[in-house]
Amino acid sequence: MTKGKKNIVYDLLRGSFLTDESSFKNWRVLIFVVALLLMMIYSAHSADAKVVQIAELNKKKRELRAEDVDTSTQLMKMKLESSIRDKVKSKGLYPAKKPPQKIKVTYSKE
Template sequence: MKNNIYSILKGTFLVSDDSFKNWRFIIFISILAIIMIASSHSADKKVYEIARLKNEAKEMRSGFVDGRSKLMRLKMESAVIKKMKAKGLAPSVVPAKKIKVKSQKLK
């Protein structure tokens, strides 16, 4: 047990005659570590992208609601009357009449 620990600390397991198996294992573990790190970075990028898109969606929704409320205020009859008064137009005092057209059958 003591010799195994000394051989690991000295690195003799990397230069011995059967070290090829050890090197293959070390390279395999290194490749797995690199893949794991790359996967972690990719996941972090996706999390940040999702957060950015959520904030952007909230801003767009806020802008939409703001625009819709402004439009509703502009469409109100009182707002239209105020705007038209500045141009010299006023609402009619006489109510509108329905026009009924009777169709004639062709002979």
Template sequence: MRNFLSFLNIDFLAGKDSFKNWKMLLFISLLLMTSIYSSHSADQKIFFITELNKEVNSLNSISVSTKVDLMNVKIESKVISKLKDNGFKNSDNPPTKIIITD
């Protein structure tokens, strides 16, 4: 009971062997600050990774939509309809294969 009361009166910090206790408190405080810093650093990295994943998903969706738009532009019927406005028309004759022999 007496040890508990001396702890409550903070005799361990002001007594004869208080220097050992102060060193231990300083060491524990340093460990606590290191742990808190490490935790905050990990949280910041998690938030940064989350932002990067959102950006990757956004860029991926833009890439997919661009590919779909390109596929629609390359469709033969759409190319023919756009070229008709400029005066081009579909050929009635099939293409001729040119064979070169050495």
């Protein structure tokens, strides 16, 4: 390498581009880049947190859906005529031997 290139590399490693008279514009660019990096890191962490939250909510949704199916199955079993007969049999109620009759009510105009 030539002496000019060696000086440039040495100045870069020493950080003289931050301490020279014209370094104010370098500091502005450096602070801007650091701010962008911090925003990028924050946004990545925020996205990861949302992904974890979505996974937890999906798991809870599946559990609640399974509970709903179990509950509706139990309700359907409770509504069956045979289960209702078994429950009221202990109270002395039995199905009617003859079908019910309709009662008609007529009004007379007087």
